[in-house]
Amino acid sequence: VLQEKKSFLGICLGMQLVAKRGFEGxxxxxxxxxxxxxVPLRPSDPRHRIPHMGWNDTNVVRGEGLFRELENPATFYYLHSFHLRPPERSSDWVSGTCSHGEEFVAAFEAGNLRGVQFHPEKSQGGGLTLLANFLRLSDAARVAKEGVAA
Structure with a gap:
């Protein structure tokens, strides 16, 4: 993935696995x-239950890439208890955020690596659009690398 610049989309736990380290268990x-x-979600308000489960608005930080042609905020389905926390100096790859008692990274885009904390496969039209955008980006990257169209 890194050496050959293969397109990668991590969904939920798949997004979390790309981090340097995690604290689950x-x-x-x-x-x-x-x-x-x-790190674990730690909402300041006890009304925000863990795991974070259900539909929630995702604030689009960068409207191109995965979020092309999606409304801001875009609504997606979440099911998680942990989230990706970037160091402050590296937050330029954050492309979407969400709030569930605290703001967290909902999506990132860093070169050929992309990840979403939510479940696009369960998110109806918005999820299908996001997955189509990923495929479009992957195909564009392949064409740029190989110099041929499908």
Missing amino acids: GEHEGLGWLDAEV
């Missing part, structure tokens, strides 16, 4: 593809 190394760590 102890401290564990991740793939280290992204300078971030995975």
Whole structure:
């Protein structure tokens, strides 16, 4: 993925695995593809239950890429208890955020790596648009690398 610049989309746990380390069930190394760590959601308001489950608005930080042609905010289906936390200096790859008692990274785009905390496969029209955008971006990257169209 990194060496050959293959397009990658991590969904939910798949997004979290690209981090350097995570703290679910102890401290564990991740793939280290992204300078971030995975930490538990800690909402300040007890009305925000963990796991975060259900539909929630996602604030689009960058409207191109995965979120092309989607409304802002875009609504997606979430089911998670942990989230990706970037170091402040590296937050330029954050492309979407969400709030569930605290703001967290809902999506990132860093070169050929992309990830979403929500479940596009369960998110109806918005999810289908996002997946189509990923395929479009992947095809464009392949054509640029190989110099041929499908």
